[in-house]
């Protein structure tokens with residue numbers, strides 16, 4: 001599966017869990033797909049998320065089927081065991097999660113995304129075998145309680161100025177209105193939760209990004 005991953009998959013990378021979708025996550029995901037999202041990450045985390053492991057597994061399987069039908073990669077946040085169990089297309093981990101190098105050894109042929117906050121962390125993620133990196137928060141976010149301070153596009157520019165060409169997605173507070181500078185600074189895509197998951201019309205919300213995506 002990793003061979004099939006291309007940086008174009010990052011163009012409009014939607015992330016959500018139950019807690020982010022007042023209209024219901026399956027409905028929201030289907031509408032976001034109709035609106036043109038290019039990849040999906042299941043991130044069941046924080047206030048309002050499911051407690052039961054069984055419920056999480058069965059929801060993950062249902063969401064995976066929706067993504068499969070639409071031929072977009074289905075990524076699991078944090079939980080490598082869940083990704084292995086259901087045969088997800090990949091995982092996304094941060095600096096405080098299971099180490100990328102160990103996951104790379106376990107998940108041969110799968111997509112591995114790593115969150116970074118500096119060009120040094122980006123270089124390490126690349127050396128550890130990441131397929132792409134997530135950089136942020138670019139703008140303030142209300143979707144992650146323990147998010148670091150927003151740094152605009154500074155870190156994305158630093159990574160590109162350091163000559164790193166790894167596929168890169170910006171994340172944090174991104175909307176169709178403020179996404180252009182994220183692409184202009186060198187990102188291959190934008191990763192969004194609330195601007196799609198909490199929109200009155202998630203399909204239209206996703207569509208509105210298409211004008212900015214190159």
Ligand SMILES: Cc1ncc(COP(=O)(O)OP(=O)(O)O)c(N)n1
Nearest residue numbers: 078092093094095115134135171191
């Ligand atoms: C695409 C993308 N980028 C960054 C993150 C954040 O990961 P992390 O820092 O591990 O925080 P949590 O999402 O686990 O709370 C992400 N999930 N996806």
Ligand SMILES: Cc1ncsc1CCOP(=O)(O)O
Nearest residue numbers: 141143144172173192193194
């Ligand atoms: C998971 C994550 N990592 C950094 S910011 C963030 C949340 C992004 O959500 P939103 O698009 O609603 O700001």
Ligand SMILES: [Mg+2]
Nearest residue numbers: 078093094097
């Ligand atoms: Mg994490």
